[in-house]
Structures are given as structure tokens and as C-alpha cells.
Amino acid sequence: MNEASFIPKSVKSTVDSGSFTWESPSNIALVKYWGKKKDQIPENPSISFTLNQCKTSTKLSFSKKENSDDYSFDVFLDGQKKPDFKPKIETFFKRVEVYLPFLKDYHFKIETSNTFPHSSGIASSASGMSALALCFMSVEKLLNDGKISNQFFVKKASFLARLGSGSACRSIEGPLVVWGEHGSIEGSSDLFGVKYPYEAHQNFNDYQDTILLVDRGEKQVSSTVGHNLMYGHPFALERFKQAGQNLENLISILKNGDLDDFIKIVESEALTLHAMMMTSLPYFILMKPNTLSIINKIWEFRKETGSKVCFTLDAGANVHVLYPEIEKETVLKFINNELVAYCENGHYICDVIGLGANEI
Structure with a gap:
């Protein structure tokens, strides 16, 4: 698959309002990714353990607005409005708009919380951006009358998450996820994470x-x-x-x-x-x-x-x-x-x- 595979042929913004909630975990890389090319493409492949308890819960509420001139959204962490989070989210919107063409048609309320303390030093970008990407995929699926396969849903969610935070693409599935093209790992891609496709010993x-x-x-x-x-x-x-x-x-x-x-x-x-x-x-x-x-x-x-x-x-x-x-x-x-x-x-x-x- 290439980037064009994730551009919808048509999405009808016919739903007035709704909400979706996803929780997504953090992950810890075993082989590290350090260094990236343009558009969040990794310089080397990586593999990670998906965690279970350290996760982010995100509720995305959306309501139709009168004009489609610009993005409209608010971000809350643990019930508190966080305007300092908005620049990163807006950057994400700009990167993914071509793949989510309904973004300017709605006002979004993003309510997020972590199971781990926000100041704990654990990166919340992987869990947070993957949870948000999954919420947007749920909106896209709704606007397509549910006509999106589970396989495509997962791949595109990982693809979108990567554009928010590179390692976020490894948080969609588990327990082992590979991100980055590698000749010995079937299905591996620079564009999204894939569940490790081979046998893992019971020791793990x-x-x-x-x-x-x-x-x-x-x-x-x-x-x-x-x-x-x-x-x-x-x-x-x-x-x-x-x-x-x-x-x-x-x-x-x-x-x-x-x-x-x-x-x-x-x-x-x-x-x-x-x-x-x-x-x-x-x-x-x-x-x-x-x-x-x-x-x-x-x-x-x-x-x-x-x-x-x-x-x-x-x-x-x-x-x-x-x-x-x-x-x-x-x-x-x-x-x-x-x-x-x-x-x-x-x-x-x-x-x-x-x-x-x-x-x-």
C-alpha cells in the first residue's frame, strides 16, 4: 500500500453529531527507531512490546458547523482545557487532512486522560495520538455507512497515528509490533505498524x-x-x-x-x-x-x-x-x-x- 491508498474517494459529511471513545496503550521499543525522513518515515525499522496498563483514553465528540474554512477544536486533559496542546493537534490536522477530508466540516471536542500520571516521564504521545487516530477512523467509518474493513481500519489508524507521533503507529495492536520496512518481515512498511507476523516463544x-x-x-x-x-x-x-x-x-x-x-x-x-x-x-x-x-x-x-x-x-x-x-x-x-x-x-x-x- 502507498499513501494514496488512504485518501478516500468520497466521504459524505451527512452526520450532524456524535462521539467515539478509544483507549490506546503506550509501547516500549526493543529495537529502537532514532532518526526519521520527511513525513515521519523512519530511517530504520523497529519492533516494540505493546503495554497494557499505561494507556490513554480519548473521547472525540463532533458537531457539524456552518462553514468549512478552518479547523475548529478544543482539547481537554482530565477535564481541564489545554490550549497549549492545540499547536501539536493542529499540526496533526494539517498532516492528515488529505486523508480525513471531513476535518473542517466539524467542531471537535477532544477529551483525554492517562492511566499514568501526566508528569510521570512516560511519553504519552504514542498512546494519545493513536487513540485520537482511532477516534477519527471511527468517524470516517460512520460517514461511510460502516463500509470499511477491519483490516483497512487498523492500517489506516496506524498510518494516521504515525503522522501525529512516529511511535504511535506501534500502539494500535500487540503484543509485538514492527514499524519500518524489513526484508525478512512479511507485510512490514514504513507507513504503518504491523503486528509481528511470526511465532513467538512462550517465554515471551x-x-x-x-x-x-x-x-x-x-x-x-x-x-x-x-x-x-x-x-x-x-x-x-x-x-x-x-x-x-x-x-x-x-x-x-x-x-x-x-x-x-x-x-x-x-x-x-x-x-x-x-x-x-x-x-x-x-x-x-x-x-x-x-x-x-x-x-x-x-x-x-x-x-x-x-x-x-x-x-x-x-x-x-x-x-x-x-x-x-x-x-x-x-x-x-x-x-x-x-x-x-x-x-x-x-x-x-x-x-x-x-x-x-x-x-x-
């Missing part, structure tokens, strides 16, 4: 993700700025090749359930992501001293006990502690005894991989 069933909140503050460098710094980065091309090879290697690891090899790739990817930040110009460091303390504690614990616990990082200081469900009791005890001291105010969130978004 109900995989746990405990998120240690090291720093709940706003990042000093936005992800958008960080992605753009990959242009002209001295190690960019090698990094893009490395990501593709790591994803290739993960295919057999996910099939055979080798957790030692899984750990090597996941932790290497996390550290490589931050190495790219530290070697860009301008350079920056998003890890904090407590991030490094947690990493070293995890390494010590794994060496001493033979545990299969590991870590990954997003573009920030917080640590995602990943481990198989069978080790849940042991690892949570380790977290409470050894790692919680490095969390801001002792805060952490327990999550598990999930199956994607749901309409409410």
Missing part, C-alpha cells in the same frame, strides 16, 4: 515491564530535536544498519525463546540509542546518575542469581525493567529492596505486554 507470553520513574520532569531535549540530529551524524548510517541486523537476529530469538540473546540485543539497543544522543552535535545526555545506578544493580543481580531480568530505555532517564512472568515475584522483591531507592519519590509502575487498543 505475559512479559513484564516495570517502569522505574527516575526523573518525572520534562526532557531537556525533545524527541523531535533528537531525531533531527541524526542528519549528518557521523555514526548514523552504521546505526541504521545495526538496527536492521538486530531486528533480523530477533526473529530467531523470538522463535526459540533464547532469553540470554534477547537480553543482549535489548540492552545493546537501549545503550546505542543514548550513545547516538551523546555523539550528536549538539550532544546531550538524558540518563541521570540514578539511571546508571539502576543499570549496574540489574547487571549485578543477574550475575549473582542467573535471573533473566534486563533493562531498556526510552529517550529519557526512566528505566523499563523487562522480565519473564515466571520471575515476577523475585524481580519485584529485588526492585523493592534494591532499586526503588533510585526512583523519584519511590515511584514505579508495573505493566505487562498487551494486545493493543480498544473501543469503549
